[in-house]
Amino acid sequence: MTAALGSALLLSVAGMAVAQEQGNQSGQTPSATDVDRVVVTGSRIKKVDVEGPAPVTVITAEQIQKEGFVTVFDALETMTQNNAGTNQNELNSAGGFTPNGSPVNLRGLGPGRTLLLINGRRAADYPFPYNGQSNFQNFGNIPSSAVDRIEILAGGASAIYGSDAVAGVVNVVLKTNFEGDVVKLRGGTTTTGGGDFGNIQWVGGRAADNWSLTYALEYFADEPVYAYQRDFMDSRQDNPMPGALGYQPVSTVRINRVASNTPGTYFAPPAGTCEKFGGEYVNFTFRSTYSATHPQAGQPYTLGNACGYWNDVGYQTISNGNKDLSGYLYGTWQITDGLEGWASLQGYHSKSELSGGLEAILGPHIDGTGVFTTFNAANPGMNTNVNIQRILTPQEVGGIEATHQKFNEKSLDVAVGLRGTFADRFDWDFTLGRADYKATRTRPRLDGSAVTDWFFGPRLNTSGTPRYMINLDRFYTPLTPEQYRSMSSILKYDSHSWVNQGNFVLSGDLFEMPAGPFAFAAVLEATSQGYDLNSPDGILPTNRTVYNLTGTNGGGERDRYAAGIEFSIPLLSSLKASVAGRFDKYDDITAVDDARTWGAGLEWRPFSNLLVRGNYSTSFKAPDMHFVFNEGSGSFSTVLDTYRCLSAGLRPGTSACNTSTYAYSMFATSKGEPTLEEETGKSWSAGLVWDITDSLSITADYYDIELEGAVTTLSSTFIMDAEGGCRTGLTRNREPYQFAQDSAFCQEIISRVTRVPAAGEPTDRVINIRSGPVNQAFRHVSGIDAAVDWKMDTDRMGDFRWQLAWSHTLESEIQSFATDPVQTDWRDDPNNFDFRSRIRGSVGWSRNNWNATLFGTRYGSLPNWQETGRVSPYILWNANVGKQITDRMKLTFYVNNIFNNFHPQDDGFNSYPYFWRAYSPMGREVSAQVEYRFD
Numbered sequence: 001m002t003a004a005l006g007s008a009l010l011l012s013v014a015g016m017a018v019a020q021e022q023g024n025q026s027g028q029t030p031s032a033t034d035v036d037r038v039v040v041t042g043s044r045i046k047k048v049d050v051e052g053p054a055p056v057t058v059i060t061a062e063q064i065q066k067e068g069f070v071t072v073f074d075a076l077e078t079m080t081q082n083n084a085g086t087n088q089n090e091l092n093s094a095g096g097f098t099p100n101g102s103p104v105n106l107r108g109l110g111p112g113r114t115l116l117l118i119n120g121r122r123a124a125d126y127p128f129p130y131n132g133q134s135n136f137q138n139f140g141n142i143p144s145s146a147v148d149r150i151e152i153l154a155g156g157a158s159a160i161y162g163s164d165a166v167a168g169v170v171n172v173v174l175k176t177n178f179e180g181d182v183v184k185l186r187g188g189t190t191t192t193g194g195g196d197f198g199n200i201q202w203v204g205g206r207a208a209d210n211w212s213l214t215y216a217l218e219y220f221a222d223e224p225v226y227a228y229q230r231d232f233m234d235s236r237q238d239n240p241m242p243g244a245l246g247y248q249p250v251s252t253v254r255i256n257r258v259a260s261n262t263p264g265t266y267f268a269p270p271a272g273t274c275e276k277f278g279g280e281y282v283n284f285t286f287r288s289t290y291s292a293t294h295p296q297a298g299q300p301y302t303l304g305n306a307c308g309y310w311n312d313v314g315y316q317t318i319s320n321g322n323k324d325l326s327g328y329l330y331g332t333w334q335i336t337d338g339l340e341g342w343a344s345l346q347g348y349h350s351k352s353e354l355s356g357g358l359e360a361i362l363g364p365h366i367d368g369t370g371v372f373t374t375f376n377a378a379n380p381g382m383n384t385n386v387n388i389q390r391i392l393t394p395q396e397v398g399g400i401e402a403t404h405q406k407f408n409e410k411s412l413d414v415a416v417g418l419r420g421t422f423a424d425r426f427d428w429d430f431t432l433g434r435a436d437y438k439a440t441r442t443r444p445r446l447d448g449s450a451v452t453d454w455f456f457g458p459r460l461n462t463s464g465t466p467r468y469m470i471n472l473d474r475f476y477t478p479l480t481p482e483q484y485r486s487m488s489s490i491l492k493y494d495s496h497s498w499v500n501q502g503n504f505v506l507s508g509d510l511f512e513m514p515a516g517p518f519a520f521a522a523v524l525e526a527t528s529q530g531y532d533l534n535s536p537d538g539i540l541p542t543n544r545t546v547y548n549l550t551g552t553n554g555g556g557e558r559d560r561y562a563a564g565i566e567f568s569i570p571l572l573s574s575l576k577a578s579v580a581g582r583f584d585k586y587d588d589i590t591a592v593d594d595a596r597t598w599g600a601g602l603e604w605r606p607f608s609n610l611l612v613r614g615n616y617s618t619s620f621k622a623p624d625m626h627f628v629f630n631e632g633s634g635s636f637s638t639v640l641d642t643y644r645c646l647s648a649g650l651r652p653g654t655s656a657c658n659t660s661t662y663a664y665s666m667f668a669t670s671k672g673e674p675t676l677e678e679e680t681g682k683s684w685s686a687g688l689v690w691d692i693t694d695s696l697s698i699t700a701d702y703y704d705i706e707l708e709g710a711v712t713t714l715s716s717t718f719i720m721d722a723e724g725g726c727r728t729g730l731t732r733n734r735e736p737y738q739f740a741q742d743s744a745f746c747q748e749i750i751s752r753v754t755r756v757p758a759a760g761e762p763t764d765r766v767i768n769i770r771s772g773p774v775n776q777a778f779r780h781v782s783g784i785d786a787a788v789d790w791k792m793d794t795d796r797m798g799d800f801r802w803q804l805a806w807s808h809t810l811e812s813e814i815q816s817f818a819t820d821p822v823q824t825d826w827r828d829d830p831n832n833f834d835f836r837s838r839i840r841g842s843v844g845w846s847r848n849n850w851n852a853t854l855f856g857t858r859y860g861s862l863p864n865w866q867e868t869g870r871v872s873p874y875i876l877w878n879a880n881v882g883k884q885i886t887d888r889m890k891l892t893f894y895v896n897n898i899f900n901n902f903h904p905q906d907d908g909f910n911s912y913p914y915f916w917r918a919y920s921p922m923g924r925e926v927s928a929q930v931e932y933r934f935d
Contacts, residue, residue, distance in 0.1 A: 039120075041151035041171040042160060043578070044521035045507055045568050046427065051689045053578055053601025054615040055701045055785060057081070057152040057805070061175075064144060067842055067855040068878035068896045070186065070199055070220070072142040072150065072172065073102040078857045080807035080838035081154035081168065081785065084108035100320060100352050100407045100439075101126045102140030106154050107705060107781050108812075108834040109167040111136035112624055117161070117171040118142070118413055119344065124435040125531060127409075127495030129626040132552045132633045133670070133713055133773070135497075135531075138437075139170070141348045141411050143326035145184075145201035146216040148175045154785070155703055156619030156683035159580040159599035162525070162562055163622045166681050166707060174346070176330050178205030178214040181934035188927020191900065193229040195319060195922060197222035204934075210334035217327050224321035224353060226400070228314030230921050232902065233913040235310045241866075241910040245287050245300060249308030251389060252360075253281060253476060256303065258374055258385040258761075260659050261294045266304030267382065273476045274307040280393040284308035292656035312391050313912050315400055316357035318921050324350045339420040344433075346413040353404045356443075358397070360548070361390040361475075364456040364468050365448030367545045369767075370667055374758070376467040378460055385465060387660065390475065397444070398481035405443040412436045426508035434500050441493040446547035447538070450487035465758060491539065491546065497531040516570035523564045530557035531625055541634035541669045552633030554626050554672065558588040576603040580617075589674045590628055595620045609691040613701075616684040623676040627711055627773040630672035639666045639716045642724030642732065644763045652724075652732040661761065668716045668769040677775050681707040687785075695791040702784055710777035712816060714752075716769050722749040738819070745819070778815035778822060784808050798847025808837040808860075830867035833916060835860045849884035862916060866908035874904050874919060890931040900924040 039046050042054045050058075059075055069075040076082060084105035103111030103126075111130055116123045116137035126138040150172050157165040181204035189196045198221050205214040228234040237247050253274065255267045266286060274281040286303040290296045329345045363372045377386045394400045415433035422428070455475055456468040503525040509517035532555035537543050539551035564582035571577055578601040586592045599617030606612070641664070645657040657663065687701025724730070725737035726746035739745045752771070755764035787805040794800075812827035812834070826832055837860035844853045859874040877899060882892035903919035913921070 041117075041120075041169055042153045042157055043566060043568075043580075044160065044505055044523060045519050045566055045578075047519075047568070049603075049611075051611055051613075051699075053603050053613045054153055054155060054157075054617075054685060055613075055687060055699065055703075057154070057787075059150040059152070061144070061147045061149065064147070066844060066853040066880070068853075068880055068894050070144065070197070071140065072144050072147060073104075073140045076104050076139055076150070076152075076170065078840050079152060080805050080840055081106050081152065083807060083809065083835045083838050098126065098128045098130050098136075099354055099356070099405070100140075100350075100409070100441075101128065101130070101136070101138045103130065103136045104139050104170060106152075106167040106170075109705070109707060109779055109781070110134075110710075113164065113166040113621060113707075115157075115161055115164040115169045117169060118346065118435070119174055119415070120171060121413075121415060121431070121433050122435065122499050122501060122527070123413070124411065124437040124499050125497045125529075125625070127437050127439040127497045127531065127533065128441070128493070129533070129552065129554075129624070129630075132635065133626060133630070134624040134711075135626055141324075141326070141350065141409070141437075142172055143216060143218045143328060143346070143348065145203050145218040146174045146326070146328035146346065148173050155615070155685055155705060156599075156617040156681055158595075158597040158619035158621075158681075159582045159617050160564065160566070162560070162582065162584050162597075163595070163620060163678075166619045166621050166679065167705065174328060174330065174344070175203065175205075175214050175216065176332075177207065177212055178203060179207055180204060182931065183934075184929055184931045186894075186927055186929035188894065188925055190225070190923050190925050192923035194223060194225040195925065197927075212332045214330045215328065218325070220322065220324045222319070222322055224317045224355070224404075225319040225922065226314065226355070227316050227318050227913065227921075228311065230318065230902075230923070233318075233915075233921060234314040236313060236912070237310055238914055239910050239912075240905075240907045240914055243910070244289065244298075248286060249282065249284055249310045250312060250391065251284070251286055251306045252309045252312070252391040253277075253307035254390070255377070255382070255386055255388050255470070255475075256306075258387055258660070260661055261290050261301075263301045264304050266306050267386075268305040269307060269476055276476075277307070277393050277478050278395045280311065280395070281307040281309055291659060292654060293650070309391050312358055315355060315394060315403070317354045318913075320352045320354040322350060322352045324348070338422065339418065342417050342419070344413070344415045346411075348409070348411045350407065350409040352407040352409070354407075355400060355403045356405065358392045358394070358403060359446055360392065361388070361446075361451060361455060362548060363388055364452045364459070364466060365547055366452070366459070366466070367448060368543060370544050371448070371548050372466045373665055374465065374761075374765075376461075376465050378467055378469045379472065382470075388470070388475075392484070393478065396479040396481065397484050402444060402481070405441060407439060407441050409437070409439040411438070423508075426506060428507075429505045430503075431505075432502045434498065436496075436498045438494075438496045440495070443491050444488055445491050445539075445549055446484075446488045448545050448547040451547050454483075454487055491536040491549075493536065493551070494534045495532070498529070500528040502526050513570050515573045515575075518570070519568040521566045523562070525560075525562040525564075527560045527562075528557065529560070529625070531555060531629075533626070539634075541632045541667075544634070548636070550634030550636065550667070552626075553631040554629045554633075555631075556588070556625055556629030558586065558622075558625060560587070560622075561585045574605045577601070578603070584620075586622060588628070590623055590677075591675050592622050592678045595622075595678055611689040613688065614684070614686040617682070619681040619683065621679040621681075623673075623678065623711055623773070626672070627676060628672045628674055630670065632669060632671050634667060634669050635716075636665055636667055637716055638663055639720050639766075639769075641763070641766060642720045643727050646724050646728045646730050646734070648762055651734055652721075664765075666716055666720075666766050666769055668771045670713065670771040670773070673773050676711060676773060677709060679707060679710045679775070681705065695793075697789050698787070700784065700786040702782070704782040705780070707777075707779040709775040710779060711773050711775055712777040713773050714771045714817075716771065718817065719749060719752050719769050719771065720766070722746075723753045726750055774817075776815075776817045778813070780811070780813040781809060782811045784810065798845055798850075801844040802841070803843075804839070804841035806837070806839045809834070830863040833862055833918065835862065835918075850882070852879070852881040854879050859918070862904075862918075864906050864908055865910065865916075868908070871904040871906045874901070876901055888933045892929045892931070894925075894927045894929070896925040896927075897923060 125135040154168040184201040187198045326348045417431040419429040460467040507521035535551035538546035562584045566580040569577045581598040601615040604612045683705040685703040754768040758765035792800045814826040815822045839858040842855040855878040861870040878896045880894040903915035
């Protein structure tokens with residue numbers, strides 16, 4: 001920052017010299033300009049000064065294009081305040097709940113804690129809940145053609161906007177009063193393979209003395225990109241750290257005894273089995289190492305022969321295929337001199353497809369219970385407890401396209417209003433609106449009963465470990481596409497969310513004070529919000545007839561009424577104070593009845609070109625609707641059975657417990673919790689805006705955000721660790737556990753774990769974990785935002801503009817549950833994959849009919865996968881050059897990710913895809929755009 005400030009001071013001298021030279025050459029002198037008052041995000045009071053007590057970042061439509069981005073979400077991803085590195089995205093969520101949603105996560109506080117506004121109105125939630133649990137808004141369905149600018153306030157703003165504005169607000173302001181017509185056509189591809197895309201935009205407008213109309217139409221299409229199209233992630237052989245045993249494929253068409261430290265565990269398939277599967281499988285002799293408790297601890301031994309699969313991971317998509325059509329209309333009608341009517345319509349229709357990869361057969365399935373990954377094989381020569389696995393091939397299902405999930409999404413945002421002025425100083429605005437979002441999802445999936453009938457037949461016992469006779473002929477023979485279709489179905493999910501809202505805003509100057517007008521804004525709001533999520537019956541936790549898949553249902557409504565007021569108080573000619581307060585009243589089934597929030601700010605201008613500012617505000621977030629109305633959801637994950645490990649005299653976390661005996665797949669269920677309370681937060685910021693010259697400005701702000709009572713879901717790992725502690729009296733480190741077995745905490749925790757007897761295993765096996773949301777978490781984050789903006793206009797070399805923004809997290813604290821201590825060093829914890837710093841910057845140049853932009857973004861370092869250090873920062877560069885061919889036509893060429901940078905090197909990242917999910921595997925993208933203007 002010191003270097004940036006020093007550079008800015010030096011540049012200011014050059015800027016003043018250039019300005020003086022231009023003034024002398026042109027003979028012109030600056031003139032005063034009347035500036036209209038505008039509303040800026042973070043306040044409802046109209047004002048001349050764009051900068052206020054709380055820092056607001058603005059991205060213009062022109063800036064989005066110059067920096068090389070096609071979509072709004074692409075631009076928002078590069079914002080320095082958007083520093084979370086753990087969001088689900090198209091790379092890692094193909095099999096998840098929201099693989100087609102695009103969340104923004106300001107300050108890393110969670111996607112649902114960033115409020116999305118469209119022209120100051122709430123957007124409808126994305127119909128599918130994030131991770132099957134919480135709600136968020138989709139930033140991927142906003143047509144960039146209709147955008148005028150995006151305003152980002154990264155801090156608490158509930159005193160102005162109510163619930164959800166905890167980490168910040170993103171207000172997308174759409175175009176108005178546009179005249180003429182502009183058509184843009186852009187197409188491109190990646191140089192690494194796949195990713196062809198096309199985008200066409202038409203923006204126009206008409207106006208007369210008493211009316212105006214602005215319209216926009218956009219179509220965007222791109223193709224899905226598969227992992228096999230990237231040579232660094234198309235195979236399990238891309239693992240940079242294969243371990244002491246060297247590279248091994250995943251074992252498939254495999255049957256193995258449930259035993260540890262036992263050579264020859266695998267039952268070898270018949271000769272020629274692997275060759276039957278179209279070249280997908282290879283013959284392989286698998287090995288393992290003896291556990292820490294074995295006399296030959298760490299030494300390798302041979303498991304046996306089976307078919308191996310190297311390339312199964314390559315069949316998932318890393319970028320969705322999309323066909324998006326969107327439109328926008330905005331019109332005004334001047335009814336009288338002091339009264340104007342307006343209407344707005346925004347529509348979006350998307351068809352997307354993606355693949356989560358190939359399905360696998362893991363064992364027999366019993367409806368309502370799920371897949372038994374451990375069962376007793378009654379086959380002659382086996383007659384023992386076994387695990388099996390057979391990952392299907394693309395040929396068996398009818399081609400990789402047959403694995404595609406398909407999304408059909410429609411959203412509509414309609415608003416009408418009246419606005420006017422009375423007494424020559426009071427403005428009012430009455431708005432009614434509805435935002436509606438519908439989505440359907442289809443996906444192919446095996447039926448549990450059909451899989452069991454085909455491969456295993458009827459169950460041979462009624463209690464204990466399930467006993468089956470494996471049909472070895474079918475298990476060792478590829479399916480035909482017809483056979484796959486006969487034992488599978490197309491699952492369909494329907495979801496719908498909406499928000500109806502009305503508000504009345506009155507603002508203006510109440511009276512004159514010695515230092516200026518005493519301004520105010522008052523708002524009354526009424527909102528009705530709801531959602532309805534219907535998943536296929538076969539994936540619900542109560543049914544579980546679909547093979548190895550679960551899901552969630554839910555639906556409910558919530559009404560809210562609010563009143564708020566703001567004051568802008570000129571204390572001195574150089575000092576202004578602002579105060580805001582808001583009351584929200586809720587009508588739903590939760591424990592939230594009402595919420596009161598307030599905020600205050602100061603603006604001190606000791607000089608005309610220097611603003612020193614500070615802001616404090618309280619915030620709150622009502623529980624996400626799916627946290628409340630969830631009718632039941634389920635999830636599978638491999639979890640350590642801490643009780644088993646401790647009971648065996650071992651220490652969890654060591655290799656001795658890292659076997660299928662102690663860590664295995666568990667099923668967790670969760671339901672909505674109407675007793676949840678609101679999350680509460682507070683945030684403050686302090687900083688300055690210094691216009692060093694007319695062409696050079698610097699901003700720097702310190703921020704501090706604290707959140708208490710945050711809703712978090714009791715994870716399976718937390719519950720299993722707590723159950724182990726309650727049952728054995730020991731922590732993971734084998735130290736005394738803090739709660740006694742007969743305590744209320746332990747009784748609750750033990751009741752959440754369901755175990756059944758398991759023959760040949762050390763303790764009863766977990767078949768269900770009852771999870772759920774609780775008000776437990778605490779978060780605190782603080783840091784610095786800074787930016788430099790410098791313009792330099794010359795006659796000889798053209799016009800230049802430099803922009804640089806930087807965000808750096810100074811402190812991050814976390815407490816997941818009230819029983820945990822506050823972790824004060826979370827920022828530097830090796831398990832925290834949020835970026836500590838982000839930088840974005842650009843330099844633009846224009847001269848005569850030419851223009852060019854170089855844009856760069858830098859992601860700070862992250863922990864390496866082995867938790868021994870940190871990987872290097874990640875830097876991407878975009879560039880474009882354009883030429884005005886005629887008065888109407890312009891041609892621009894783009895290269896995004898100039899150096900084809902994929903991800904920082906981490907030689908210890910041994911989990912697929914072998915790099916952290918925040919990094920994009922798309923690589924270099926080249927495109928061209930032609931723009932044509934009509935009168």
